[in-house]
Amino acid sequence: MLSLFSRIGKLLITILVVGSCALISGEGVFAATSTVPVPVNVAGGDGHGIAAWSDGTVTGWGYNKYGQVGDGTSIHQFVPKRIDGLANIVQVAAARDISFALSKDGEVWAWGDGYSPYVSGDVVLQYQKRGLPVKMDGLEQVSNIDTNGFAGVAVHNDGTATLWYPTHDPTDPMTVTTKYVSLKGVSNASSAVILDYTVLILDCDGKVSSLSIYNTVYGRYRSENELPAVQPIRSSISTIVSSGRDAFLLNKNGTVSLWNEESKKTATISGFTGISNIQTGYKRLYALNSNGSIWQWNYNAGTKAKPFQVKSLSNIADIWGSTGQFGYALRKDGKLMAWGDGYYTGMATGSGSPTIDKGKETAYAVNVQTPLSWTVKGQSISFYGTSGIINGKLYVPFTSVFEALGVKISSKSELDPKQNGRSTSIKTFAYEDKTLVIKGGSPAEVLLNGKNTGQTVNIQVMSNTTMYPLETICEQLGISLQWNKTTGEVVLGGA
Structure with missing residues (x-):
């Protein structure tokens, strides 16, 4: 889980003093020296990711059945999307199928399972x-x-803490409310993590304590009056993180x-020295060495499992974790990376699958795709469905940019004698005096005004939607397309 003391490198952060502890402001050297926003805090669930940026905005991506991406849909998003309604965000937290964001004003926002109900009556998305x-x-x-993916813990500016968790109305199970419990006995706290039944608190002096928050006899969280005394665990700690029923403590000696x-026992893990930050995945510990390398320990793989270096990642300034089998790394040049060996939607590869030969090492890294913004004929637009970036090319769904461009699109199927009479798909794009036809599967033929162009393309299906090769379509129809891969700006059809 994430700690607000997860650092963006000694050269990247600006420190504010809030209450009795020093906290990260979310403004760093990158923000001061570049007009392009950079990530300041990242979190991952089982199959999705959330990032807070230096300009205070938030993006989400990945598996989205419960609305955990935050875009107002249940459509899986393979390219990060900016989340509406959030500003001045300095920290995000995610686990399983929920997400949270913390603003610099101390306000908390929630979305995902239990927080993002279905909305009926939408003309385009009747069920999503x-x-x-x-x-x-x-x-x-x-x-x-x-x-922890269900409950949460918040540390306040005065060093106190609050537990929260959703509850269902017994008379109406569809109605969910949030219960808040003040954690008595907690003071001088700088950060906290929540396990299955316990909260660990790190105070401003580097001391870690535990507090039992769950009554296993009655199967519920404790009320404020039922909370036991806080129990000390260890001192000289700089960071605490958790995964399931395990917590990891970064000692100040690295x-x-x-x-x-x-x-309730503490043991030193061999194989980790010179560590400047730690995070977790599902049964995984990620560690950032002070030399900028990343080490991983798959601690559920048996007694012989040892930490190994993620060789495809170097010059790393900061790391973040997830509850899936992936993590995130910020390179010192400001580039956000993801690495893992599991649920690829959470890695924001653009296509939902990795692009690196996974046989080369136990864990491997990809670039997290830059969020896209769309301008069509001088007007800013957005669309519900995911976009895709496959082999460096843009793909979009039917309900995206074509109507705004003035392109008329249609689809039909017909029997193809070349395919032994099997049905083949025919997509037609009509624009001004040109008609483009994409015929077949993978690869598909491309015809312009009835003539074969000799070009082939691959039609993709993502989020249960047919995806169209946007750059090929624009090129054939004579529509201008400019894509700034650094900023994510896509400009179609000129001003």
Whole structure:
């Protein structure tokens, strides 16, 4: 899980003093020296990711069944999308199928499972419309948040902490409200992480303590009056993170220790020295060495499993984790990377699958695609469906840019004698005096005004939607297309 003390490198952060502890402001050297926003905090769930940027905006991507991406749909998004309604965000938290964001004013926003209900009556998305992020009214003056995928914990500016979790109305199971419990006995806190049944608190002096928050006999979270005393664990700690019932402590001497919720025991992990930051994935520990290298320990792989270096990542300034089998890394040049060996939608590759030969190493890295913005004939537009970037080419769904461009599109199927009478798809794009036909599967033939161009393209299906090769279509129809891959700006049809 994420800690607000997850650093963006000594050269990248500006420190504010809030309450009794130093907290990251979300403004760094990148923000000051570049007009292009850079990520300041990132979090991942089981198959989605969320990023806060130096300009205060938030983007989301990946698996989206419960609205956890935050774009107001349940459509999986293979390229990051900017989330409406959020501003001045300095930290994000995610786990499983939910997401949260913390603003510099101490407000917390939530979306995803239990927070983003279906919205009926939408003309385009009758069954896939979801609610946008909602403000959590029971949390104020917050400096740090963490979640285990169901409940969450917030540290306040004054060093106190609050537990929150969703509850269902017994008379109406579809109605979900949020319960808030003040964690008595917690003071001077700088950050906290929530395990299955326990909250670990790191205070401003580097001391870690535990607090049991769950009554296993009654199967529910404790009320404020039922909370036991806070129990000290260890001192001289700089960062705490968690995964399931395990917590990891980064000692100030650069070593790492493991604390288990069930055994209540702490043990030093061999193989980690000179570590400047730690994060977790599902049964994985990620560690950033002070030399900019990343090390990973798949600690569920048996007693012989040892930490190994993720060789495709170097010159790293900061790292973040997920509850899936992937993590995120910020290179010192400001580029956001993802690496992993599992659910690729959370890695924002653009296509949902990796582009690197996974046989070369146990974990491998890809570039997180830059969010796209769309301008068509001088007007800014947006669309519900995902866009795609496959082999460096732009792909878009039917309900995207074509109507705004004035392109008429149609689809039909016919029997193809070349394919032994099997049905083949025919897509037609008509623009001014030109008619483009994309015929067949993968690869498909491209015909312009009835003549074969000799060009072939691959039609893709993403998020259960047919995706069209935008650059090929624009080129054949004579429509201008400019794509700034650094900023993500796509300009179609001129001004």
